[in-house]
Amino acid sequence: MKKLTEEQAGHLMEFTRRHYVEYYDLQCELADHLANGIEAAWQDNPKLSFEAALQKEFKKFGIFGFSDIVEKRTVALQKKYYRLLWGYFKNFFRLPVVAGTVSAIIAVRLLLQLSHWIFGALIFSMIVIGIVRLYRLRKNYKDKLKRTGQKWLLEDTIYACGGVSVLLNVPLQLYINIKTVPSGSMLWLLSAILVLIAIYDYVVLWVLPSRSEGHLEEAYPEYKFQVTK
Template sequence: MFYQKNINCNIIMNNKDRKITAHEADRLFGFTREHFVEHYDLQSELVDHLANAIELKWQQNPDLDFEQALQAAFKKFGIFGFSDIVEKRQKALTKKYYKLLWSYFKTFFRLPQVLGTLSAVIAIYWLLKFSTILYTVFLFCGIVAGISYAIYMSVKYRRRAKKTGRKWLLEEIIYSCAGGFPIVYAPIYFQHFFSLEEKTISEPAAWLLAITLVLYYLFDYVALFVLPRKAEKHLTELYPEYHIIEKQ
């Protein structure tokens, strides 16, 4: 679907069959960047739309200047330009991200993973009953580890995007959301940290805290480790050319 640079760009043979050239395709990619479209997948989709619209204009008027045809094609996007399409695409891919996140999260409640989940709940429950100080130390270490790894993931993604010169929207969502989970839940963790002193905790409260903490850590684990490791697989499924382009 994507109109890629240096691919399927036909040289102009005659005015009647005038097609977008490689140089003009480069100009279209630059045009999308000028209008604040940062992600390569969105740029490619928009270039495809613009190229088709321009070639249609040329069928009607073969002598029409490229820039004039481009501006005429761009007007069809309305007063907000590309922003509406970009916003809709962002919403769609964010929704897809959370569906993926939820699908991986649910695997921890199926056999055999559910046995590990139950074991973690029981272990934290006994830790709470044994010593709230050890529990808070465990909690604090989890927070520090989660935030540290989130920062590492964010830096790694930015360096990779800078090296390749391309950003893919779903990939950015995966890595940016991964960095957000430990930070979003940190206030909840610290609330437990400061409210749990050396005191007896009731059975229901101990089980509730144990279950809550395991659920939080599972979401963090899926967001920070599982989904980023599967990112290339899902990106290739969504964008068949992803693997080829990123290996160039």
């Protein structure tokens, strides 16, 4: 049976890049799919040229080419990302960690009842710390992309940080719209909301990125070879 050469296999990777597939894992997946289709076509017609077989196989993806596949994989991995995020987030409400979460809510409540100035200081601290961490994460990720030249879809999703930049605006809006610190049950609610936002930010900006390599190696066994570069 006629097989692809290494040069032709490399051409398939380049072919996927030319057709707007920027993620290395999807390039490999699609290139492997094309290779199997080409070799199957050669089994029926060994005289068929590589380019003709490639175009024949590519036409099977329809008028939108690889875009549908990329979109479906993006949605699937975004769902995986949020499952991971939710798993880490839930850990803060399980024994014995939940004791720390409750203690944090009580501590925030005690601080908030002191003055509106402390409320502003807490909000400002959350926003500044989040922005600084987000900036460093994205800078480190861009440096890694320049070094390796390989962009992985799940890794890109993790370092997009789950829309945390939007969530960082929530504490600011709370501060702008709450002119005086509430009392009673409303103060408890406000304290719980601030702690929940802080936990979410912590999971998105610290926990998931710090454990990204393990999740990426689980999703892509070949990823571990990139880590050593």
